Amino acid sequence: MKASNMTNKILPTLSMLVYIFLWAPVIILVLFSFSSNRFGIKWESFTLQWYFDIIGNVAVRDALIRSLTIASITIVVATIAGTIAAYGLYKYKFRGRGALRTTILLPMVMPSVVTGGALLVFFSRAIHIPLGYLSITIAHITFCTPLAMFVVLGRMARIDWSLEEASADLGADRLTTWRKITIPVLLPAMIASAALIFPWSFDDFIITYFVAGVGTTTLPIYIFSQLRFGATPVINTIGTILVVLPIISVLLMRFLQKKK
């Protein structure tokens, strides 16, 4: 009786509260980006004024272009590098395989301040890479490639590899097999990993903040610089973009995959 009470009443109530807790701040932020209140903290009347404001804002546009550029390069490099690495880990047994897997997990679990701080010192004091586009992109590739690799690795177990063996049996060379069989077979997994990398790179604030130096303002860094002026509708509108774009990206990919 006691156990069924718990599952019937307490669990659903608890779950509802969790959903409200996780979603309320985000939903309110999105709603207030359409509110005419000039502090963006309460509802007055519907307006699109703040969105028109940021369209004309050069700083925002530049930051958006920077963020998208870095995210695009990161997606391409990390997805390809991650897929190649996943293939090697899946197909071959070799010494140090377990250690390599664990090492690749590290950048995903390290606190961002440690990753960012260590890379900052490494770039500026050890290998003298100028802080800016290059350092940010290297940092993003470093924490996104492991994600790509584990996403692809996870899906490799569910792939039917007999075609690849058949291709080799029929005398196709390595390159032809890759081009005709392996890449097409892995493509859905690669698309999935690209969709997951996009928010990681596009939304990253802490690591980017550490290695960005002066002047290379990405969108999250721009927002951070605006926070000291207190609550403004501009933050709500850009925030809405930063929240909605990644969600659309991931949902779209899931939808496309499901259809297949």
Place this chain on the structure above:
Amino acid sequence: MERVPKNLRQKVAKLLTKQAHVPYVGPIALWMVLFVIAPLVIILYFSVLSTGPLGQIISSFTLRNYADVLKGAYGIILLRSLAFAFGTNMICLLIGYPLAYWIVRYGGRWKITLIFLIIIPSWTCYLIRLYALKTLIGTTGLINSTLLSLGLISSPLQVLYTPFAVMLGLVYTWFPFMVLPIYASLVGLDPSLLEAADDLGATPFQKFFTVTLPLTKGGVFAGTILVFIPALGEWLVPLLLGGAKVMMAGSLVEYYFIKVGNIPAGSAIAATITAIVLLVVYLGIKLGGQEVLERVT
């Protein structure tokens, strides 16, 4: 004369088949060594260097940086970070496990949607989520203004810039990362084992503690790695929600590396955090977290 090169060729060919994995895993291994291992080694190196009176780095060995971060006010900040990270982890576990259980057990065809609704916030910009939470609980925020207009309170509740606000922010940020691995391990649980426990006359509580929980401990440890570690190194949550009063270890890293540019001191704190992180990862993996960890990423 002829035989030697042929022999050599065979040896090379043998070596090539033995090393066939190198073209695939070589690049990532090299990248990891260069941009993950080397930077950590560099900060370990800087953490034992002295600083001169003008803040310049002097190449002489010292452990003073470590002594400084472990004692006095900074030691307290480090201890607070550990306590907050542990607290966050426990709250996430105590709420996250029942939630994941509820989704898997009673979610039916809504299972995927329900777990997605938990994970989606973690895909969105973390800075924006924290800002949204901050404005919501601020003195002029929606919660306070609603309570004021309803007459339930006479002056705004001061939630912001308290330890409570920091804990709230930590749970808010990292909660999804606890639910996901637990969900993954609960989904993988063989239902026939539970039926067997039923047949043998186990009570629901016995069933949970002797079958379900032990078989999903991998998820719990993976979740702990994903929650405890980032919470420990948190900088943005204490900055936005705690103000200057409630700093954490990550705040010190940012302060030394960015604000004052004292690399040895910053490195000592970062190295201390790294040591704790490696210990937690080692324990988590030892106790069975790695497989789930890789699966949920």
